[in-house]
Amino acid sequence: MRLVTAAEMRAIDRHAIETVGMPSLVLMENAGLKVLFTLEKCLGGLKGKRFTIICGKGNNGGDGLVVARHLHNNHLPLHVFLVYPPEELSAEARANLSILRQSGHQPIVMSGTDDLERLRIALEFSDCVIDALYGTGFSGEIEGYPREVVAIANEANLRRVAIDVPSGLAATTGHVAQTTFQAHLTVTLGAPKIGLFLYPGRDYAGEVWVADIGLPPTSFEAVPAEHALLTREVAASLLPLRPDHGHKGTFGHVLLLAGSQEYQGAGVLATYGALRSGAGLVTLGLPRGVAERLRCDILPDVIVRTFDEAEGGFALSADEVRGFSGVYHALVAGPGWGKGRARQLSLQALLEHWPGGLVLDADALNVFTEGTARGPDPHNLVLTPHLGEMSRLLGRPVAAIQADPIGAAREFVARRPCVLVLKAAVTVVVGPDGHAFLCSRPNAGLARGGAGDLLAGLIGGLLAQGLGGLRAALLGVFLHAEAGALARAELGAEAMTISEVASLLPRAFLRLRQGEPASGPGTI
Template sequence: MRVATSDEMRAIDREAIERVGVPSLCLMENAGRAVAEQAVRLLGGSVKGRRIAVVCGRGNNGGDGMVAARFLHNWGAEVLVFLAGREGDLREEPATHWRALKGMGVATREVSEEGETSEVEAALRACDLAIDALLGTGATGEIKGLYAKLVGAINLSPKVVAVDLPTGVHADTGGLMGPCVKADVTVTFGLPKVGHLVFPGAGMCGKVVVADISLPTRMLTDEGRLPLFFLTPREARKLLPERKPDAHKGDAGRVLVVAGSVGLTGAAAMSAESAYRVGAGLVTLALPESLNDPMEAKLTEVMTLPLPERGRAISPEAVDKVLKFAEGVDVVALGPGLSRMEGAAEAARELVARLERALVLDADGINALEGRAELLDRRRAPTVVTPHPGEMSRLTGASIEEIQRDRVGFARRFAKGHGCVVVLKGARTVVASPDGRTAINLTGDEGMASGGTGDVLTGAIAGLLAQGLPPFEASVLGVYLHGLAGELASKELTIYGALATDVLRLLPEALRWVEEERTPPRWPIEVGHPLL
């Protein structure tokens, strides 16, 4: 499903109004009714006699709230509407709906000074539900003054529905712009925005409901104008590699995993096994020769390639042996547990520069390029880099705070600048392609915050690449499956007890869920449009 930035959504709204001829009042009416319906749902199916406070800004977001208030009043709720400002400050469409509210006898109050918020706070404490209709996706500045006070008042309510986006969440980054409304449900219109999906903003939205307000479907599904998306269960099913009835192991792809060092053998083992668990036909683990015997005992299906070593990590002398073996494989995964010893780092840099096979670069393979990201620019074969924010910081010199402030933008810029697919790991992993296509992954949970889960992901992406998926698609599906396996592990073992090996074990079950187009257990979004 496509995801919009605030500018992209405004352009769609404007085209629908000016070129297609959908009246703006019609869009606002549909939006407000969708908000009202979610309020009813949150209150158990009826609002008769329930107290609802609606806090409106002066723009279109406020207008949506006014429409919702009118419907809720009509359905029997005791509604009180607060306007942040004076009636004379309203834009044309919200002013129309404000007059309608008053005409229907809905209780309204104007609040224009910070000192006038005591009644608002009292009403929000006493109500059954509040609707946040203060600011929408166009807000970019710090929340302060009157609006900060009103945000605090809204958060006093026992239940909150946010209109389009909780006030205080940046629509394009998911960052917080100061005090922020904490919603139970956020009703957005047409398409989800980045701020609904990326943390910390995603954590303020509650359940996200994407309402159909009659924007033309062709505009909402145009991949050319909307390069950002998230993978749905239906779309994930379409990405699964095909396998012919007469396929043999060579047809399912060959993976070479270059990984492991003393104390870090688990990373190597999990990466190699993960490639098998997503369907790769043949997997070989290249590792320091002194670790070969114990790994042969540990791994049954995975073949091994002992390499020259220094300090029980691979040495530069291993490079030629790896390059020769790699001539017979489809994909090389490089980095899990490789160590940060200089010999291993030197070997990793030389392999990045000389390998002529598709490469998935992770962990210490990325760390080896600290300050030398230009080595990626010289690669001719497809490359996928899978850093967490700390590794991305070392790779680029940017601070973790800078990376996390705009995860989507940072991943996109790096992918375009270095000609590789970027998998920026973390809650809501971002996958960016050099051509601008970008996916925000919605699977996974906090139970995956344990050592080794990233190694499982590396192998999964490599295994899908080996089966013929293009690098971007292999990365998007790999991240989706990995997160889904994590959710299944948490469901079975709790978020406290699930380990990386459980994620690895449940990859086949995640594949089954994808084959059956089942919705992941903790899917955070609900879409009202049947064709999106």
């Protein structure tokens, strides 16, 4: 599902109005009607419900006035509050204000403390408040009188619905004002906005529905798509073929170079992901000393191969790496490596002499530097940093990465072309061309050690089956999130373990193969 920035949405609207010739009042009418239809669906019908609508001066306010007219025409109890004087309204909003008045409903034009009290009383006797104050053009802070209006709406004990984006939420970044409308439901217009799926905005959007307001496909095509939401439909389209006449060689061989004396379990957890990826053969490579003293059980499905050890970890030579060609189809390196000069040289050997798919995770990222060799085709090189690792890779504070995760991921990919998986509550996947995908399925149960090892093994196993780096990363991220959601539903976020998440990957695959219900926003 395509996601848009505020600027992209404006460009799409402008193309529809100026090039295609769609009147802006028609789009506003469509928007109001679709909001009404969504309310009817999500509120279990409109009959018997009482509404308060808070309108601003822009086209978002105009959308709210259209909703108000249709509620009034259907004889539903209604209060409309204008936060700005009529002369300040946009032309389209002013036109719909006139129609509403001519239809017999007189909005309250707010101006002082008495009107704030009238709003409180109206909300006390309403079932739903609709926020049509600020739209996608908003950024910064809500100040003065409008801030008091939003605060009063947030205090009310009723259903809160936002049109397009909650007032106070920046549509492109997800940043929020100190006082932001706290929606239970957001009906976003035309296309979903990125900020509804990024934190902290995600916490204010509630359930998101996308309203088709009649914008023509040519208008969307006129504005290049640069962002997408990773939904079940997208993930299902990436599933590799699984012919029944295939054999273990058909489905690829992945080598996991993982583990050290300090972190013995990392490689074992990575094998759990690789085994459940569908790969035909999974080999766990271990430093010889680690293999001899391993305290974790390795599943019997896994082949074990030992390598020379230095400083308690890997010491791979160029000749060893060259020998991987023709034996393995994809490599995973980094989980549980630890630090040291031998690891740096091992990574250098992999990047210089391994031509196939390569996933770099954890400690491999910590020794990855600007001076490191370019390595394999960037379309088959997948890096999977978390926020702290991304901070070290870019030399910027974690807070700066959190404030603009898409920008940070794109900045790194521009420097070092690859497929980048920036792991966080909302995971960002950016391909070598800079196109960004969001997996907005936060799960506190995955906030524990080993989650990244499992994901790295899963992506590596998908790479081994012939998927390109971006496809493997997207499918792996979705399946990991899906299995995490299943574990949370069955076990709870507090006590679920990563091993249990791994055990639910088969069910996640099955749900995807069998076409379970859509995972993205609803559409109407």
